[in-house]
Amino acid sequence: MKVTIFGTGYVGLVQGAVLADVGHDVLCVDVDAAKVAALQAGRIPIHEPGLQPMVQANQAAGRLRFTTDAREGVTHGRLLFLAVGTPPDEDGSADLQHVLAVARTIATHMAAPKTIVNKSTVPVGTADQVADTVRTVLAGRGAQIAFEVVSNPEFLKEGAAVADCKRPDRIVIGTASAAAEAQLRELYAPFNRNHDRIVMMDVRSAELTKYAANAMLATKISFINEIAGLAERLGADIEAVRRGIGSDPRIGYSFIYPGAGYGGSCFPKDVKALIHTAQSTGFTPELLLAVERRNDAQRQTLGERIVAHYGGSLQGKTIAVWGLAFKPETDDMREAPSRYLLQALWAAGARVRAHDPAAMGEARRIFGERADLTLCESPADALQGAHALAIVTEWKIFRVPDFEQIAQRLRDRMIFDGRNLYDPAVVAGHGLGYVSIGRPGVSPPDKA
Ligand SMILES: NC(=O)c1ccc[n+]([C@@H]2O[C@H](COP(=O)([O-])OP(=O)(O)OC[C@H]3O[C@@H](n4cnc5c(N)ncnc54)[C@H](O)[C@@H]3O)[C@@H](O)[C@H]2O)c1
The missing domain is CATH 3.40.50.720 (NAD(P)-binding Rossmann-like Domain)
Structure with a gap:
């Protein structure tokens, strides 16, 4: 499947590499140009066991690419993952500026139906906020394009992130859409063979x-x-x-x-x-x-x-x-x-x-x-x-x-x-x- 991941940190980069490793066609988008340049050159900016060979092998196979070009990212994936940071704001709440920035970017460039999948850790109600943001920008463009916002939180442990993504304990998927559920089941099928790890809600x-x-x-x-x-x-x-x-x-x-x-x-x-x-x-x-x-x-x-x-x-x-x-x-x-x-x-x-x-x-x-x-x-x-x-x-x-x-x-x-x-x-x-x-x-x- 064609997948785009926004954010190439501990979550986005590992998830991107693991998805590419089972054959998905993954494009990773980041606003950090230096990080993207390093990744394009095969240099891994974080220490995570097993990540470097996996990134390099899938890059060489053409299944894993990195870009700063958000438009290309939005166009590429049928599934668009959000894996950007949600640091604490001054009052302790999660700062959603990066999540909502990606939502605006997606709505600005999308020309076909998309499923937006949120992997960042975000407060209850964020999917609604992302959907509102996308709807507002689409309305401003005078565009009517279907989209879904799904919650798919990430449970990887740093230090064992590759192993955790390859063999997740559970895959939590939050959506009311049967079509979105089917897409995510197809995406995760290679990780769901031994027994059903998907928990729908x-x-x-x-x-x-x-x-x-x-x-x-x-x-x-x-x-x-x-x-x-x-x-x-x-x-x-x-x-x-x-x-x-x-x-x-x-x-x-x-x-x-x-x-x-x-x-x-x-x-x-x-x-x-x-x-x-x-x-x-x-x-x-x-x-x-x-x-x-x-x-x-x-x-x-x-x-x-x-x-x-x-x-x-x-x-x-x-x-x-x-x-x-x-x-x-x-x-x-x-x-x-x-x-x-x-x-x-x-x-x-x-x-x-x-x-x-x-x-x-x-x-x-x-x-x-x-x-x-x-x-x-x-x-x-x-x-x-x-x-x-x-x-x-x-x-x-x-x-x-x-x-x-x-x-x-x-x-x-x-x-x-x-x-x-x-x-x-x-x-x-x-x-x-x-x-x-x-x-x-x-x-x-x-x-x-
Ligand atoms: N690190 C973990 O162990 C872990 C585990 C589970 C869930 N999470 C959650 O996943 C999310 C990401 O965490 P992380 O540790 O990977 O963060 P990170 O800070 O390592 O990476 C975030 C990346 O997003 C990029 N980014 C910011 N704005 C962007 C934009 N508009 N478009 C594209 N890229 C953008 C940043 O440049 C950075 O490379 C957080 O919500 C975190 O709570 C983290």
């Missing part, structure tokens, strides 16, 4: 489903972080508690890892937007407000622990930081807990030596040149001359570190672990002090 329910899914996951994280805070105060071990509750199939093990809080481009903004939506109806979302408050506090906790350990000031101290991306296997640092940690460390006077396996370029772009930040090529390099180590992202390569080397290099022999990667007894066995989340701390032995 009305448009507003599909829009709400995406927010409900992210709010539920954020709630699980804030819940376990709350219990971790309790465990610390009660002398319990949150890791034992986590295993104890996760074994109940009604609870499950996923998304109950205590840590430095959730971040990324989705959970913080989507919880905020859902709170805003709820409040705009006069309904107080008590639970979501608490989820957000707990996370705001949790993202500060690692920095607070380090500053408290050093009696309130980090003047003259250098802290090694492992992990900058908001989670492993991505370079995305939007709303990352590391950013809150770095600000806290700098505010207390520390210098930072940081390493991340994928997000170094992103960190350079965000922080620029600073005297109090050194971006290091390896985890071992980050330890050089540092007093203590802070771990913010649970990348695999941090899981089995060389504790002897850490003990030799860290001047104060302290690890502050925001992801509970290590067994406290093992760390203590190497003569290191260890502070983690929701578990009893270990003090370092006096230095010889």
Whole structure:
């Protein structure tokens, strides 16, 4: 099928590549000319496992193309996907300017019936707004062309986006149109062979489903972080508690890892937007407000622990930081807990030596040149001359570190672990002090 995707970010680019990979004819449109030029040259602007070879192979086969030409994009696809950003507005609501800009673009150029498919995460009622926008522009042109607006939210996880799009858990389609349903069933048929993954519903329910899914996951994280805070105060071990509750199939093990809080481009903004939506109806979302408050506090906790350990000031101290991306296997640092940690460390006077396996370029772009930040090529390099180590992202390569080397290099022999990667007894066995989340701390032995 001929498909156009507006927006070549984490969602649009991956979806475009995966659709092309099963034989669809995909044209991706973006307003960012530099990004499009890079993609045309086969350079992938984001870190996403498996994406580069898939983009390059489908480009070479002529099934995946990139352009800034919106008119060409509108003409190409029978299905027109919206995968543009919906960042938080100042009041926390989702900013729909990019979504509505694409709606106007489509209406300006369309000359034949189109199905507009919204993959961006948007508040309930956005499909109606998109339809109104298209209708208004068409009326201004004196054109009468049929179109549908379908909601088809995206559930991919950054870091596993290609795998998630190739084998989705579910494909949520919100539409009342039988014709649009048939088109989307045809589009997704290659991903729907093993069993029926398509969940049909009305448009507003599909829009709400995406927010409900992210709010539920954020709630699980804030819940376990709350219990971790309790465990610390009660002398319990949150890791034992986590295993104890996760074994109940009604609870499950996923998304109950205590840590430095959730971040990324989705959970913080989507919880905020859902709170805003709820409040705009006069309904107080008590639970979501608490989820957000707990996370705001949790993202500060690692920095607070380090500053408290050093009696309130980090003047003259250098802290090694492992992990900058908001989670492993991505370079995305939007709303990352590391950013809150770095600000806290700098505010207390520390210098930072940081390493991340994928997000170094992103960190350079965000922080620029600073005297109090050194971006290091390896985890071992980050330890050089540092007093203590802070771990913010649970990348695999941090899981089995060389504790002897850490003990030799860290001047104060302290690890502050925001992801509970290590067994406290093992760390203590190497003569290191260890502070983690929701578990009893270990003090370092006096230095010889
Ligand atoms: N990133 C995720 O993990 C994820 C997962 C599920 C859903 N979502 C949702 O999908 C949407 C996109 O997220 P993302 O992370 O891919 O965003 P992104 O910021 O990575 O990419 C958005 C792209 O849209 C482009 N764009 C903006 N205006 C445009 C226009 N008028 N025409 C064409 N292109 C335009 C931008 O240049 C950018 O390349 C958001 O609503 C997000 O909430 C994201």
